[in-house]
Amino acid sequence: MIAVKVDSVKKTFKAEKSVVTALQQINFDVSKGELFGLIGPDGAGKTTLFRILTTLMLADEGTASVDGFDVVRDYKEIRKRVGYMPGRFSLYQDLTVEENLSFFATLFNTSLEENYDLVKAIYQQIEPFKKRRAGALSGGMKQKLALSCALIHRPSVLFLDEPTTGVDAVSRKEFWELLRDLQKHQITIIVSTPYMDEASLCDRVALMQNGKIMEINSPKGITENFKKPLWAVRGENMYQLMQTLQASEVIDSCYPFGQYHHVTFTDAIPDSQVASELAKIAPVTEVKKIPATIEDCFMELMRQ
Amino acid sequence: MKENFAISVRELTKRFNDFTAVNAITFDVKQGEIFGFLGANGAGKTTAMRMLCGLSFPTSGQAMVAGYDLYQDAEKIKKSIGYMSQKFSLYEDLTIRENIRFYGGIYGLSDHEIKTKTETLVHQLHLEEQLNKLVKSLPLGWKQKLSFSVAMIHQPKIVFLDEPTGGVDPVTRREFWTLIYEAASQGTTVFVTTHYMDEAEYCDRVSIMVDGRIDALDTPLELKRKFNAPSMEEVFVQLARKAKRTE
Numbered sequence: 001m002i003a004v005k006v007d008s009v010k011k012t013f014k015a016e017k018s019v020v021t022a023l024q025q026i027n028f029d030v031s032k033g034e035l036f037g038l039i040g041p042d043g044a045g046k047t048t049l050f051r052i053l054t055t056l057m058l059a060d061e062g063t064a065s066v067d068g069f070d071v072v073r074d075y076k077e078i079r080k081r082v083g084y085m086p087g088r089f090s091l092y093q094d095l096t097v098e099e100n101l102s103f104f105a106t107l108f109n110t111s112l113e114e115n116y117d118l119v120k121a122i123y124q125q126i127e128p129f130k131k132r133r134a135g136a137l138s139g140g141m142k143q144k145l146a147l148s149c150a151l152i153h154r155p156s157v158l159f160l161d162e163p164t165t166g167v168d169a170v171s172r173k174e175f176w177e178l179l180r181d182l183q184k185h186q187i188t189i190i191v192s193t194p195y196m197d198e199a200s201l202c203d204r205v206a207l208m209q210n211g212k213i214m215e216i217n218s219p220k221g222i223t224e225n226f227k228k229p230l231w232a233v234r235g236e237n238m239y240q241l242m243q244t245l246q247a248s249e250v251i252d253s254c255y256p257f258g259q260y261h262h263v264t265f266t267d268a269i270p271d272s273q274v275a276s277e278l279a280k281i282a283p284v285t286e287v288k289k290i291p292a293t294i295e296d297c298f299m300e301l302m303r304q
Numbered sequence: 305m306k307e308n309f310a311i312s313v314r315e316l317t318k319r320f321n322d323f324t325a326v327n328a329i330t331f332d333v334k335q336g337e338i339f340g341f342l343g344a345n346g347a348g349k350t351t352a353m354r355m356l357c358g359l360s361f362p363t364s365g366q367a368m369v370a371g372y373d374l375y376q377d378a379e380k381i382k383k384s385i386g387y388m389s390q391k392f393s394l395y396e397d398l399t400i401r402e403n404i405r406f407y408g409g410i411y412g413l414s415d416h417e418i419k420t421k422t423e424t425l426v427h428q429l430h431l432e433e434q435l436n437k438l439v440k441s442l443p444l445g446w447k448q449k450l451s452f453s454v455a456m457i458h459q460p461k462i463v464f465l466d467e468p469t470g471g472v473d474p475v476t477r478r479e480f481w482t483l484i485y486e487a488a489s490q491g492t493t494v495f496v497t498t499h500y501m502d503e504a505e506y507c508d509r510v511s512i513m514v515d516g517r518i519d520a521l522d523t524p525l526e527l528k529r530k531f532n533a534p535s536m537e538e539v540f541v542q543l544a545r546k547a548k549r550t551e
Contacts, residue, residue: 015441040473041444041445041471041472041473041474041476042444042471042472043443043444138345138346139345139346140345140346165470165471166345166390166467166470166499167345167499168343168344168345168499168540168544169344169499169501169537169540169541169544170344170540170541170544170545170547171344171345172499173541194470194471194472195500196474209473239485239489242482255474255475255478256478256481256506257502258501258502258503258504258505258506258524258535258536259505259524259525295474298473298474299474299475302473302474302475
């Protein structure tokens with residue numbers, strides 16, 4: 001069953017003298033209960049897409065539906081069924097944790113008690129601070145409160161716009177564990193993130209750049225589509241090594257990845273000759289063949 | 305404290321009432337070093353960084369930054385450092401030229417210096433065509449690169465970068481690190497925070513803050529060896545999971 005359908009959606013914004021295309025010809029489907037990721041940097045069009053799907057903005061062209069309801073015609077129905085956590089903290093700063101939750105529960109004619117099983121895992125982490133005003137919470141706590149509020153009416157589709165941006169590696173891990181748990185309640189989740197490593201935690205992802213979807217697939221499917229053999233290379237002076245490799249015609253791409261550079265060759269070279277070919281260009285201390293990461297694939301797609 | 309350190313910190317502490325945000329941290333940063341300053345949200349990074357920039361007065365401890373004492377010469381420190389954060393970068397409704405002129409003026413560059421600086425900087429970043437456009441019309445990646453160059457306009461001895469690459473695409477993120485490497489190779493000390501753990505690997509040395517303390521400080525290679533971890537991400541998670549503070 002399809003939970004979200006996006007068909008040829010286009011959106012432009014008029015700036016002072018120019019027209020900015022935020023989304024060009026976006027198409028995709030998300031199945032019921034799927035954890036679907038929109039992966040891309042700022043300016044890719046992720047927020048615009050969220051705003052169209054949550055009925056807060058109209059597309060210029062194309063159609064979209066959520067839970068079988070049209071985003072234009074049936075907007076009222078959709079608003080009852082979706083939970084939306086915007087990228088910017090949008091709760092009432094001068095209400096307490098408790099007050100924010102009961103406010104949103106009341107709007108949807110429900111209560112915390114009624115949906116406690118759903119929000120329990122998240123709410124328990126902020127419960128010790130329930131008398132604190134939302135404005136006085138730390139970033140991580142605000143994020144958990146916002147997620148609780150977005151879930152309070154048991155939505156069938158949950159939209160999370162960059163929930164982990166600016167969040168440290170440990171809290172990010174915990175947040176993704178929470179999302180996995182929510183999936184068990186048959187909630188469809190669409191989540192956007194600029195962190196490429198988070199793509200592997202989704203069922204399927206759309207890689208977005210400049211208002212376009214470059215590829216949609218499972219994380220595994222995306223990395224398997226990386227056609228060229230990929231090599232991790234190390235040297236004594238990594239900065240110099242990168243410059244030398246990038247300048248060489250034999251090398252197709254060379255990007256720093258932590259302690260290694262990831263390198264592809266312009267022409268196919270037998271694996272056994274790679275080390276000696278590299279040695280001709282620059283002094284290297286370690287060479288090994290590696291599987292591509294989502295980030296490798298993203299950068300390769302950006303070049304096309 | 306030795307002369308050849310860009311930053312030298314001893315038992316630096318900051319308390320807010322009964323809350324110890326930064327708890328007796330001690331470390332040195334060498335000149336020209338790329339120093340990664342990591343920690344979980346709420347570990348005390350921002351408070352520590354604000355003290356080192358002369359923006360917040362320590363409760364106790366000592367620190368020398370760019371050769372100046374934090375207590376005696378906070379104003380001189382401000383003149384000797386550059387600072388860039390993701391949130392506060394440039395004035396969106398000024399043009400690129402106006403932003404460069406503005407920051408050049410703030411740091412006391414002469415008209416002539418501003419003119420030559422503008423030329424070299426714009427040439428370096430390939431922004432010739434955009435020079436008279438408003439900063440808000442630039443893609444984020446360019447803004448961040450421009451913002452870094454502007455933070456370096458007065459050739460500071462040390463540049464503080466607070467999450468400079470958040471939200472930037474992966475190619476631009478790497479171009480940004482090339483700028484960092486170039487600055488460091490010319491002798492500028494780079495003090496940088498990030499949530500991207502692969503970027504921690506690009507640093508010469510990395511410190512990791514937990515609950516206001518520095519719990520680890522070494523080269524990425526040594527840290528991975530000590531913690532028997534395949535990546536800096538692992539090292540970070542092992543340390544940050546020990547945190548008792550709920551931010």
